[in-house]
Amino acid sequence: MGVLAEFLKGLAVTGKTMIRTIFGDGLVTTQYPKEKRQKPQRFHGRHVLNRYPDGMEKCIGCELCAGVCPAKCIYVRGEDNDPDNPTSPGERYGYVYEINMLRCIFCGLCVEACPTEAITMTTLFEFSTTSRNDAIYTRETLLMDEKGNVPHMFPEDPLIEPKELLTADGWVRATAPAGMAAYEGVQMWQRTAGPADWSPEPSQDEIDATTGKSEDGDG
Amino acid sequence: MSLAEFGIVFLRALMVFGLLLVATIVNIWAERKILADMQARIGPNRAGPFGILQTVADGLKLFFKESITPRKVELGMYMLAPFLAVIPAFLIFMMVPFGRPFTIGGNEVALVGADLNIGLLFVLAMSSMAVYAVVLAGWSSGSKYPLLGGVRATAQAISYEAAMGLAMVAVVVYSATQGDGGTLSLVEIVERQNGTWAGFIPRWNLFPQVAAFVIFLLAIIAETNRAPFDLVEAEQELVGGFHTEYSGMRFAMFFLAEYINIFSMSAIAATLFLGGWSGPTFEDSVPAFISAILPTVWFLLKTYAIVFIFFWLRATLPRLRYDQLMTLGWKGLIPAAVVWLIVSTISMGFRQFGAPWG
Numbered sequence: 059m060g061v062l063a064e065f066l067k068g069l070a071v072t073g074k075t076m077i078r079t080i081f082g083d084g085l086v087t088t089q090y091p092k093e094k095r096q097k098p099q100r101f102h103g104r105h106v107l108n109r110y111p112d113g114m115e116k117c118i119g120c121e122l123c124a125g126v127c128p129a130k131c132i133y134v135r136g137e138d139n140d141p142d143n144p145t146s147p148g149e150r151y152g153y154v155y156e157i158n159m160l161r162c163i164f165c166g167l168c169v170e171a172c173p174t175e176a177i178t179m180t181t182l183f184e185f186s187t188t189s190r191n192d193a194i195y196t197r198e199t200l201l202m203d204e205k206g207n208v209p210h211m212f213p214e215d216p217l218i219e220p221k222e223l224l225t226a227d228g229w230v231r232a233t234a235p236a237g238m239a240a241y242e243g244v245q246m247w248q249r250t251a252g253p254a255d256w257s258p259e260p261s262q263d264e265i266d267a268t269t270g271k272s273e274d275g276d277g
Numbered sequence: 278m279s280l281a282e283f284g285i286v287f288l289r290a291l292m293v294f295g296l297l298l299v300a301t302i303v304n305i306w307a308e309r310k311i312l313a314d315m316q317a318r319i320g321p322n323r324a325g326p327f328g329i330l331q332t333v334a335d336g337l338k339l340f341f342k343e344s345i346t347p348r349k350v351e352l353g354m355y356m357l358a359p360f361l362a363v364i365p366a367f368l369i370f371m372m373v374p375f376g377r378p379f380t381i382g383g384n385e386v387a388l389v390g391a392d393l394n395i396g397l398l399f400v401l402a403m404s405s406m407a408v409y410a411v412v413l414a415g416w417s418s419g420s421k422y423p424l425l426g427g428v429r430a431t432a433q434a435i436s437y438e439a440a441m442g443l444a445m446v447a448v449v450v451y452s453a454t455q456g457d458g459g460t461l462s463l464v465e466i467v468e469r470q471n472g473t474w475a476g477f478i479p480r481w482n483l484f485p486q487v488a489a490f491v492i493f494l495l496a497i498i499a500e501t502n503r504a505p506f507d508l509v510e511a512e513q514e515l516v517g518g519f520h521t522e523y524s525g526m527r528f529a530m531f532f533l534a535e536y537i538n539i540f541s542m543s544a545i546a547a548t549l550f551l552g553g554w555s556g557p558t559f560e561d562s563v564p565a566f567i568s569a570i571l572p573t574v575w576f577l578l579k580t581y582a583i584v585f586i587f588f589w590l591r592a593t594l595p596r597l598r599y600d601q602l603m604t605l606g607w608k609g610l611i612p613a614a615v616v617w618l619i620v621s622t623i624s625m626g627f628r629q630f631g632a633p634w635g
Contacts, residue, residue: 068594069589069590069593071593072315072589073589075316080314089319155402217603223592
């Protein structure tokens with residue numbers, strides 16, 4: 059009879075779930091293209107090349123990102139700045155910057171390696187293409203414009219919410235010290251063009267309070 | 278046969294055909310929706326209101342897809358099998374009365390495909406025929422997984438058909454005590470369940486034959502190869518089972534047959550145990566056309582209650598292991614059905630003829 063009791067228990071579980079789904083808030087899925095979930099703060103999305111608020115590019119063409127990339131998917135070629143009309147504040151700038159998104163494993167090591175925080179990751183993740191060539195993101199596709207908008211291959215795509223293209227501040231460093239008491243309230247990052255004005259590091263408690271759940275949840 | 282009579286026979290066949298096709302469309306959609314609800318998902322919601330046209334869309338898609346014929350198949354059997362699956366599925370439902378007879382222009386139209394006096398035997402025969410389709414499909418595909426699926430189907434059908442038949446016999450014996458002599462006609466069995474006991478309990482066979490109902494329910498789930506008895510098409514082990522090598526419309530026909538079988542087996546369970554179309558018609562208080570339709574409504578409600586049990590079990594239970602399936606069939610259901618048949622028959626004998634020592 060133990061089997062029968064277990065059997066009825068199982069039926070009760072599915073039955074209850076059904077009633078909760080139909081009449082209550084049991085639903086765990088969202089209507090994805092229509093409604094989007096808030097992505098976790100440190101979501102590893104597509105990359106973006108940042109600018110300083112004055113419009114200068116942050117990338118100095120040092121190729122550290124290319125060197126650290128475990129998937130060998132970044133190709134950078136630096137070039138000397140024109141002294142009269144410099145592209146970046148340094149000596150050189152990233153003349154060619156390509157990321158092959160088909161090979162990228164979104165580990166974020168390039169972001170870690172970058173000495174000037176030129177490359178960061180956004181929370182954008184919708185970049186399917188119909189051609190392999192389109193998956194190789196070039197400087198034009200990666201570099202934010204002067205206002206700080208993130209360029210996108212298909213900005214008219216129904217999956218893309220225009221608002222998301224304005225948030226280049228998804229994630230900065232895997233070792234972002236959020237939650238470490240020593241860094242609380244300290245402004246950690248340099249300013250970029252556009253809305254990505256990094257707020258001071260919140261404490262772990264603040265993060266938990268705003269997201270309503272702990273950081274390691276999947277949102 | 279006059280033209281009117283021919284027309285009525287044609288109309289009846291057409292009604293069965295249409296009802297089954299519509300029921301299949303609704304069934305597949307309902308299954309996906311109910312499973313989704315039980316798994317806290319949304320389910321199909323794109324095609325039509327609440328996604329109800331999803332099945333139509335899927336059917337059209339399959340219809341326009343290429344029917345691939347693999348090189349190693351036994352062509353004749355391979356082509357025949359889908360039809361062998363669909364035709365018995367339709368024929369089973371021909372026996373089931375799905376409403377009260379009504380009259381058009383002086384001709385009585387019985388809402389049943391065909392009223393055979395051996396209705397139940399025909400149902401058993403046709404449900405056995407359906408196994409041939411699975412076996413032939415499995416064998417003629419010339420591939421290992423379908424073959425395994427086909428072999429499993431044979432063993433499973435033989436095991437569970439016995440229990441199903443014995444549960445039916447108990448009902449037939451009981452039903453014989455309710456009217457004038459024994460009958461195998463489903464129309465007659467439904468009519469004998471009309472009325473109530475003590476004014477409010479419906480005279481369904483379910484109450485005196487509750488054990489037979491449980492056995493029958495388990496057996497029809499196994500008979501239609503549904504979870505948790507779907508070893509025939511166990512995806513994790515056999516890819517798709519017997520229909521692995523089928524595609525396009527031929528695959529759709531197997532799918533259609535499966536869902537028609539679910540519906541017609543549920544309809545037979547409703548007919549045998551839940552009184553079929555019998556139920557209150559409120560002839561005094563509602564317009565005539567409503568009281569004419571109500572029996573069909575009762576029938577569909579009862580059938581869908583049982584179809585819902587199919588879906589509920591599928592959402593809940595994991596698939597049985599092969600030896601568990603056989604153990605349940607041979608050591609559980611068949612002995613239980615035999616014992617129940619003997620017990621219920623003896624008790625009915627006592628009631629009918631009095632105790633032999635009395």
